[in-house]
Amino acid sequence: MVKIMARAATCQSTTAAAGSTSSGSLVPVKRTRKLTVSQHTISSPLATQIPQAAGAAYALKIQALQNPQVDPRIVACYFGEGAASEGDFHAALNIAATRSCPVVFICRNNGYAISTPTLEQYRGDGIASRGIGYGIDTIRVDGNDIFAVREVTKEARRMALENGGKPVLIEAMSYRVSHHSTSDDSFAYRARIEVEDWKRRDNPITRLRKWMEHQGLWDEEKEKEARSQIRKDILTAFADAEKEKKSPLRDMFTDVYEDLSEESQGQMKELGRLLDEYPGEYDLSEFEGGRKGLKESKE
Numbered sequence: 001m002v003k004i005m006a007r008a009a010t011c012q013s014t015t016a017a018a019g020s021t022s023s024g025s026l027v028p029v030k031r032t033r034k035l036t037v038s039q040h041t042i043s044s045p046l047a048t049q050i051p052q053a054a055g056a057a058y059a060l061k062i063q064a065l066q067n068p069q070v071d072p073r074i075v076a077c078y079f080g081e082g083a084a085s086e087g088d089f090h091a092a093l094n095i096a097a098t099r100s101c102p103v104v105f106i107c108r109n110n111g112y113a114i115s116t117p118t119l120e121q122y123r124g125d126g127i128a129s130r131g132i133g134y135g136i137d138t139i140r141v142d143g144n145d146i147f148a149v150r151e152v153t154k155e156a157r158r159m160a161l162e163n164g165g166k167p168v169l170i171e172a173m174s175y176r177v178s179h180h181s182t183s184d185d186s187f188a189y190r191a192r193i194e195v196e197d198w199k200r201r202d203n204p205i206t207r208l209r210k211w212m213e214h215q216g217l218w219d220e221e222k223e224k225e226a227r228s229q230i231r232k233d234i235l236t237a238f239a240d241a242e243k244e245k246k247s248p249l250r251d252m253f254t255d256v257y258e259d260l261s262e263e264s265q266g267q268m269k270e271l272g273r274l275l276d277e278y279p280g281e282y283d284l285s286e287f288e289g290g291r292k293g294l295k296e297s298k299e
């Protein structure tokens, strides 16, 4: 798992990796490779996945009605409390409630939407109270307790399949100790002491480690060994990923729309013209197929 993630991160931090399924349709860092479980790709605009999840759950409901032989399934939809500030969240919860869709909405309330603290996002009782407002069974859980989250998620799945399906909302309470991203310096908008306090007082990783140590499942030696092995695995994955070629140039344009738009065709042509006019300016050897990789089709 670590290897796959490191590989995806390295390839996609520069461009969609060669062989990626996303082509030009997503921001590079979004993980989209080889989705083997029924997993939807990540998209950048906040909250778009929430109505999509309600729709997918409605489809599962209809599927189950048409074919009772199929194993009953639910949709699990993850988002942050900031995403719950979008209109899409409300539309999704309401349609899921009124259509009784088997979907578990899992909101991680970590106190911040980048620099906006929850105090500036809502005046009600968090996200949970909204579920109740839509007539949805709602569970609030300590999001820093891995076992509680697991238990609640299992129970929510069971409930979501009751009586032909219904939505459930989980609000997992946590705190974002890290910056939002590598381009964020969170100490510009929150006190260092607030973060240090949370790290010391209620860190989910430390809590799990302590529990495992108490059960005799973990110790300092195992910790050291795991850290060193994971570090090695990640470095190997990075080295392997860096050897991989970048996607062919055409991938910048394809898969945005079903067919290449007239504008995209024009842009591809223009890029080709620039590459031919200034061959010394661009190193195309790192892209699959080099200059030929700009051709519209792979043939």
Ligand SMILES: Cc1ncc(C[n+]2csc(CCOP(=O)(O)OP(=O)(O)O)c2C)c(N)n1
Pocket (backbone or CB within 6 Å): 044, 045, 046, 079, 080, 081, 082, 083, 084, 108, 110, 112, 113, 114, 176, 180
């Ligand atoms: C529609 C939209 N507006 C703004 C952004 C920029 N943006 C990216 S992440 C983010 C904060 C998300 O906060 P939250 O949902 O709480 O998730 P967290 O990162 O805290 O897990 C914002 C505002 C965006 N991606 N999409």
Ligand SMILES: [Mg+2]
Pocket (backbone or CB within 6 Å): 080, 081, 082, 108, 109, 110, 111, 112, 113, 114
């Ligand atoms: Mg948040």
